[in-house]
Amino acid sequence: MSQEVKVPTLGESVSEATIGQWLKQPGEPVAVDEPIASLETDKVAIEVMAPVAGVMGALLVKKGETVGVGAVIATIEAGSGAVAAPAPAPAAAAAPAEPTSDAAVLSPAVRRAVLEHGIDPATIKGSGKDGRITKDDVVAAAQAKTAAPAPVASAPVAAPAPAASGERREERVKMTRLRQTIARRLKEAQDTAALLTTFNDVDMSAVIAARDKYKDLFEKKHGTRLGFMGFFAKAACLALKDVPAVNAYIEGDEIIYHDYVDISVAVSAPNGLVVPVVRDCQDLSFAGIEKAIAAYGKKAKEGTLSMADMAGGTFTISNGGVFGSLMSTPIINPPQSAVLGLHRIEDRPVVRNGEVVIRPMMYIALSYDHRIIDGKEAVTALKIIKEAIEDPTRILIDL
Numbered sequence: 001m002s003q004e005v006k007v008p009t010l011g012e013s014v015s016e017a018t019i020g021q022w023l024k025q026p027g028e029p030v031a032v033d034e035p036i037a038s039l040e041t042d043k044v045a046i047e048v049m050a051p052v053a054g055v056m057g058a059l060l061v062k063k064g065e066t067v068g069v070g071a072v073i074a075t076i077e078a079g080s081g082a083v084a085a086p087a088p089a090p091a092a093a094a095a096p097a098e099p100t101s102d103a104a105v106l107s108p109a110v111r112r113a114v115l116e117h118g119i120d121p122a123t124i125k126g127s128g129k130d131g132r133i134t135k136d137d138v139v140a141a142a143q144a145k146t147a148a149p150a151p152v153a154s155a156p157v158a159a160p161a162p163a164a165s166g167e168r169r170e171e172r173v174k175m176t177r178l179r180q181t182i183a184r185r186l187k188e189a190q191d192t193a194a195l196l197t198t199f200n201d202v203d204m205s206a207v208i209a210a211r212d213k214y215k216d217l218f219e220k221k222h223g224t225r226l227g228f229m230g231f232f233a234k235a236a237c238l239a240l241k242d243v244p245a246v247n248a249y250i251e252g253d254e255i256i257y258h259d260y261v262d263i264s265v266a267v268s269a270p271n272g273l274v275v276p277v278v279r280d281c282q283d284l285s286f287a288g289i290e291k292a293i294a295a296y297g298k299k300a301k302e303g304t305l306s307m308a309d310m311a312g313g314t315f316t317i318s319n320g321g322v323f324g325s326l327m328s329t330p331i332i333n334p335p336q337s338a339v340l341g342l343h344r345i346e347d348r349p350v351v352r353n354g355e356v357v358i359r360p361m362m363y364i365a366l367s368y369d370h371r372i373i374d375g376k377e378a379v380t381a382l383k384i385i386k387e388a389i390e391d392p393t394r395i396l397i398d399l
Contacts, residue, residue, distance in 0.1 A: 003052045005074040007067050010041050014307065016068045017041045018177045024056040030076055037073065040177045044274070044305045048073070055079040064174060110135050110302065117142035128302075135301065182273060189331050194370035197329040198378050202389050204345050204360045207231050210392055222287035224294050228342075229265065230286040232317060234395045235388035236340060237261050237282045239381040240315060245373045246366075246381045247314050249335045255372060264313035264333055265293055269300040275316060275333055276300070276309040321345065327363045337372050340385065341365035 010017055017039035024036040035047040036056065057075035061067055113119075113135045124141045126133040175183070189195070211226055218226040240247035240261050249256040261282045264275035276296040278289060299305045316333045321344040330341035341364065348361040366382040388394045 002057055002075040002077050003054065004072045005036065005048065005051065005076060007039065007069050007071045007073060008046070008048060010039070010046060010069055010307070014041050014069075016066055017046065018066050019061050019063050019073065020045060020176070022059055022063060023047075024050075026056050026058060028056045030054055030056050036076075039067075041307070044178075044307055044310070045303050046306075050076055052076055110138060113138040113142075117145075119145065178274075185334060186331050189334050192334065193332060193337075195332065195367060196370045196375070196378070197365050197367040198375070198382055199327070199363060199365050200382050200386050202362045202364055202386050203350070204228075204362050204389065206392055207389055208345075208360055218287070222291070224287060224291045226286065227290055227293070229293050229317065229319065230289045231389060231392060231395070232340070232342060232385070233263055233278065233281050233289050234286065235385045236263065236315060236317065238388050238395065238398065239384040241282070242384055243377045243381040245377050246338045246368065248337055248372060249314075250337065250369070250372050251335065258314045260314070262312050262314045264310075264316040264336070265296065266316060266318035267297050267300045269303065269305065274300055274305060274310060275313065276305055277311065277313040279312070316340070317342065321362065327365065329365060330367045332367055332369060338366060338368040338378070338381075340382075341367065 007017065018041075019037060020040040021038040022036070023038060024030055024034075030036060030050045030053060032051070032053045033049045036050050037048040039046045039048060054076045055078070057077040059074050061071075061073045067073055110121075110133055117138060119138055119141050121133055121138075124133050124137050125131075127137055128134045207228060211228070215226045218224075244257050245255075247258050247261060249258075260280055262277050262279045263281050264277050266273055266275050276299070278284070278292045278296075281289060284292070296305070296309065299309065313333065313336060316330075316336055316339040318330045318339060319342040320328050320330075321342050325343050326346075327343055328341050330339045332339045343363045343365075345360050345362045347358050349356050350359050350361065351357075352359070364382065364385065366378055366385075368378045393399075
């Protein structure tokens with residue numbers, strides 16, 4: 001007797017997804033609630049769990065195909081898999097083995113890395129929480145495997161023909177749903193909003209001094225590192241309180257104002273840039289903000305962000321400085337009306353009290369929708385952020 005495997009509910013307003021990876025092949029044993037496939041939606045990767053234990057049956061949809069909610073994508077047959085396993089096709093005979101005993105604890109990103117590099121997860125010592133394997137662990141194991149001496153072949157194998165000198169090659173790869181969505185939303189933002197960017201620079205001396213003084217005590221007490229994002233998030237809360245248009249939406253012919261600050265924090269994931277939301281930042285402590293950001297960063301790296309993690313958001317902070325960016329004009333995340341861009345910190349000469357001194361400076365940028373935010377409001381908001389970072393006491397006394 002076979003059991004159908006259907007596409008689960010994907011989240012609000014999401015009706016279809018793409019088969020990103022089959023994690024189980026026909027004939028392999030499957031445990032109940034074990035991940036058997038990875039689906040790519042417009043925002044995140046979602047695992048499909050086995051509804052029953054048994055043997056993986058037919059895969060009814062190919063990798064890369066689009067499926068709707070409720071669609072039948074595979075079957076699970078009764079049995080243990082010892083007899084039901086079909087003979088592998090010649091082209092797949094050399095494919096790396098799927099994760100078995102550790103399958104239930106491997107994230108989609110780790111699974112893809114294991115399959116890509118042909119590494120047995122049982123041979124990898126995990127460095128993550130509770131000994132879990134991370135993508136970096138898989139990459140390190142693959143590099144070690146590559147560096148190891150190759151075994152002597154029992155029979156001569158024909159070497160592939162070398163590429164002709166000077167030959168130019170092209171590779172055509174289909175865009176993932178996430179990348180397609182990123183491209184579409186960024187273009188929509190340009191086509192719909194009246195985008196403009198205002199700049200300022202910030203002396204990071206006070207924040208760096210505070211961080212250096214208290215980072216060890218902070219981590220000991222709160223169990224998380226004290227970074228710069230907590231300062232900028234709290235500074236943004238001051239600015240958005242004083243200039244509410246920067247924290248508002250346009251919906252039709254109405255403006256929706258918010259008395260709360262839900263900050264979307266742009267983080268890099270395996271399939272592209274994602275923006276999980278730190279909610280109610282106006283009420284969170286520095287530790288609360290830093291813990292939330294650290295947790296999202298870990299989930300993004302492991303490919304386990306959910307739709308709920310990225311729903312909503314009233315304002316975005318994007319830190320291009322971690323990649324070395326000196327200055328940029330970030331694009332807003334619709335329906336939001338503004339985004340704060342952070343950049344790298346570098347020592348530059350500045351004038352203080354009539355003297356040229358060296359200070360750790362950062363350029364900051366605020367891109368905004370000019371339909372709802374006037375230039376004066378945008379400049380004022382960015383100036384409030386600058387002043388709060390240069391004098392963090394303002395954050396404490398709400399000034």
